[in-house]
Amino acid sequence: MSVLEMWTNLGTAIGSLMFAYAMFQQYFPDQLHGYARTYLQKLIGFTSPYIHITFHEYTGERLKRSEVYTAIQSYLSANSSMRAKRLKADVVKDNQFVVLTMDDHEEITDDFNGIKIWWSSRKNTPKTQSFSFYPDKDERRYFTLTVHRRHRETIMTSYIDHVIKEGKAISVKNRQRKLYTNNPSDNWHGWKATKWSHVVFEHPASFDTLAMATKMKEQIKNDLIKFTKGKDYYAKIGKAWKRGYLLFGPPGTGKSTMVAAMANFLNYDVYDLELTKVKDNSELRKLLIETTSKSIIVIEDIDCSLDLTGQRKPKKEKDEDDEKGENNDPISKKKKELEEEKGKSSKVTLSGLLNFIDGIWSACSGEKIIVFTTNYVEKLDPALIRRGRMDRHIEMSYCCFEAFKVLANNYLDIDSHELFVKIEKLLGEVKMTPADVAENLMPKSVGEDEETCLKNLVAALEEAKEEEARKKAEEEEKLKAEQEEKEKACKEQC
Numbered sequence: 001m002s003v004l005e006m007w008t009n010l011g012t013a014i015g016s017l018m019f020a021y022a023m024f025q026q027y028f029p030d031q032l033h034g035y036a037r038t039y040l041q042k043l044i045g046f047t048s049p050y051i052h053i054t055f056h057e058y059t060g061e062r063l064k065r066s067e068v069y070t071a072i073q074s075y076l077s078a079n080s081s082m083r084a085k086r087l088k089a090d091v092v093k094d095n096q097f098v099v100l101t102m103d104d105h106e107e108i109t110d111d112f113n114g115i116k117i118w119w120s121s122r123k124n125t126p127k128t129q130s131f132s133f134y135p136d137k138d139e140r141r142y143f144t145l146t147v148h149r150r151h152r153e154t155i156m157t158s159y160i161d162h163v164i165k166e167g168k169a170i171s172v173k174n175r176q177r178k179l180y181t182n183n184p185s186d187n188w189h190g191w192k193a194t195k196w197s198h199v200v201f202e203h204p205a206s207f208d209t210l211a212m213a214t215k216m217k218e219q220i221k222n223d224l225i226k227f228t229k230g231k232d233y234y235a236k237i238g239k240a241w242k243r244g245y246l247l248f249g250p251p252g253t254g255k256s257t258m259v260a261a262m263a264n265f266l267n268y269d270v271y272d273l274e275l276t277k278v279k280d281n282s283e284l285r286k287l288l289i290e291t292t293s294k295s296i297i298v299i300e301d302i303d304c305s306l307d308l309t310g311q312r313k314p315k316k317e318k319d320e321d322d323e324k325g326e327n328n329d330p331i332s333k334k335k336k337e338l339e340e341e342k343g344k345s346s347k348v349t350l351s352g353l354l355n356f357i358d359g360i361w362s363a364c365s366g367e368k369i370i371v372f373t374t375n376y377v378e379k380l381d382p383a384l385i386r387r388g389r390m391d392r393h394i395e396m397s398y399c400c401f402e403a404f405k406v407l408a409n410n411y412l413d414i415d416s417h418e419l420f421v422k423i424e425k426l427l428g429e430v431k432m433t434p435a436d437v438a439e440n441l442m443p444k445s446v447g448e449d450e451e452t453c454l455k456n457l458v459a460a461l462e463e464a465k466e467e468e469a470r471k472k473a474e475e476e477e478k479l480k481a482e483q484e485e486k487e488k489a490c491k492e493q494c
């Protein structure tokens with residue numbers, strides 16, 4: 001048989017097969033399609049020595065994206081870029097680099113302890129054309145793993161675990177970190193509803209640029225490292241894998257900067273929880289469930305967020321108002337109703353917040369740090385900040401010389417200068433926040449050199465010193481006057 005004849009015969013055979021398949025699709029009753037497919041697969045199963053495992057992208061009632069699928073995707077992206085012919089490109093991590101993943105209907109092979117494994121990426125598009133706001137959600141993607149059946153044991157016991165573990169590690173390395181804020185619950189329903197909105201987290205703060213005593217900085221860093229490595233330890237002692245930090249101190253001492261530095265140090269996402277937008281305790285719980293692992297949940301200025309000790313007016317007071325007839329005229333009645341309605345917009349109670357921090361629900365989605373910041377630690381309920389809830393209390397204080405040196409290095413690139421001695425002395429005498437020191441150190445024009453900036457700081461410190469001395473003198477004068485008044489009154493009485 002000539003080559004030409006062979007190709008002609010092959011073409012005819014393929015043509016006949018396609019015709020037969022088209023006829024089958026057209027005239028074979030729909031109800032029998034399923035049976036035919038099942039028996040065909042059984043037939044293949046008898047004859048084929050391979051097993052197939054599928055991993056679907058969406059699972060569960062709420063069509064939640066499967067974590068296993070995502071892990072496999074990351075694992076395969078690391079392996080596929082060199083082998084697959086068709087790749088999809090995705091930009092990640094600060095828009096800095098491109099990650100290539102295998103495209104739909106592409107196949108690659110993997111090798112595990114000498115076992116050959118085939119991975120293919122597939123996509124099902126439903127035949128029924130329905131209108132949907134989420135066109136891509138109608139497509140169901142899945143990965144199929146194919147391997148010789150004699151390796152079933154190894155694949156089940158070690159290979160899949162290995163893929164998921166590696167995949168998760170790769171996802172963490174590549175992930176774009178996010179800064180979330182909670183949406184008011186009126187926006188939780190409907191199209192594209194989410195409880196949290198996010199932007200890319202791009203705060204540049206780090207522990208290197210944070211101005212504070214070196215010893216304390218190291219302690220905090222060690223504490224954080226210990227926490228991230230403590231999964232087994234927390235399981236052993238029967239505690240949820242979370243840690244609470246209370247940052248307190250005057251405004252401008254770096255509390256918010258510290259949260260950003262922590263997030264950058266640990267490579268965590270940040271959830272900035274605005275308590276006043278949360279209607280009640282049940283909403284607070286729902287928000288907590290929606291947070292992901294490896295994240296910092298921060299509630300800024302916790303003392304101002306809510307009146308956690310008593311939201312509503314005591315009943316007695318309310319009754320007194322009614323008795324006085326203040327609520328009888330329709331306008332004030334309506335006003336009152338509106339006020340009450342407004343009051344309802346934040347019914348989070350102290351106990352709700354306590355449960356949020358260390359109730360049963362707090363253990364869901366693991367590895368979490370909760371941070372409260374406040375200017376007035378003494379205003380907070382002791383139950384809220386007791387150890388176990390807020391495990392570490394960190395005081396962010398006025399600028400010390402060590403902190404100043406960090407700022408001088410950050411802002412002016414200098415480690416020493418003759419003015420440092422004077423500044424050290426002044427910082428020992430005057431209370432100035434790192435924010436104020438930083439502002440003075442920052443060059444205000446292109447021509448301003450480090451000497452001018454340091455002189456600006458010295459002048460500001462001296463001014464603050466004079467101001468402090470003046471205030472002190474005034475207070476002493478006042479005290480003295482009061483004392484004299486008292487003595488005079490006493491003498492008159494005697």
Ligand SMILES: Nc1ncnc2c1ncn2[C@@H]1O[C@H](COP(=O)(O)OP(=O)(O)OP(=O)(O)O)[C@@H](O)[C@H]1O
Nearest residue numbers: 209210211250251252253254255256257434435438
């Ligand atoms: N310890 C610090 N190290 C480095 N920079 C600091 C520090 N403290 C303050 N700053 C600078 O001052 C600015 C204000 O600091 P930050 O917002 O962190 O203060 P805060 O303690 O959160 O204040 P507030 O109580 O008003 O929220 C920051 O932009 C930062 O540049």
Ligand SMILES: [Mg+2]
Nearest residue numbers: 255256300373
């Ligand atoms: Mg702040």
